[in-house]
Amino acid sequence: MRLLADSNIARATVLAARKAGHDVLWAGEREVDPGDELLLAEAVDDFRVFLTKDHDLGALVFRDHADHAGVLLIDELHGPDAEAALVLKLLATHEADLAAGKFLRADGGGVREGRA
Numbered sequence: 001m002r003l004l005a006d007s008n009i010a011r012a013t014v015l016a017a018r019k020a021g022h023d024v025l026w027a028g029e030r031e032v033d034p035g036d037e038l039l040l041a042e043a044v045d046d047f048r049v050f051l052t053k054d055h056d057l058g059a060l061v062f063r064d065h066a067d068h069a070g071v072l073l074i075d076e077l078h079g080p081d082a083e084a085a086l087v088l089k090l091l092a093t094h095e096a097d098l099a100a101g102k103f104l105r106a107d108g109g110g111v112r113e114g115r116a
Contacts, residue, residue, distance in 0.1 A: 001091055001098065003072075004043040006052035007033045010080035013087050020088055023048075036060060044069050049098045051087065061103055062114075070098040075107035082108070 005014050007027040014026045025048065027033050034042075036057055043050040049070035050057070057073060060066040072090060077083045090106055097104060097113070105112050 001095055002046070002048040003051050004039060004046065004048040006036070006039060006050070006054060008053045009051055009087075010083050012080035013084040016084040016088055017091065020091070022091060024051075037066070040066055040068055040071075058103075058105075068101065068103065070101045071103040072098060073103070073105045075105075077108060 001022050003017065003022055003024045005024055005026045005028070009026065009028070011028065014024050014028070017024045027039055036052070036054055037060060040050055040057070040060060044067045047069050049072055050068060051072045053074055053076055055073065057071060061068055061071060074083065074086060077086060086106065086108065090104070090111065094104055094111060102113055
């Protein structure tokens with residue numbers, strides 16, 4: 001899966017996703033984070049799912065009607081290992097939904113489609 005990971009995503013998560021074969025660009029490797037609006041637009045232009053922990057993204061998508069190519073919004077978990085495990089699990093179990101451009105919010109307890 002093609003992903004654009006926000007700078008708030010743990011390095012361990014990005015590396016684990018890459019190791020699992022996913023094509024991941026990470027804002028944390030850039031000198032300057034351009035912000036959610038520009039990252040979301042970049043993800044659309046490059047046909048990438050946007051991976052973030054920023055709950056304000058829901059306002060961009062649902063209130064402001066920003067285009068997206070799929071969003072995976074995760075809650076803050078207890079450390080980078082738990083985050084990486086959750087993201088890898090979600091990429092495996094919800095790949096079709098994300099590829100279809102759905103907005104998914106996930107935490108350790110489950111996944112919901114729709115609002116942030």
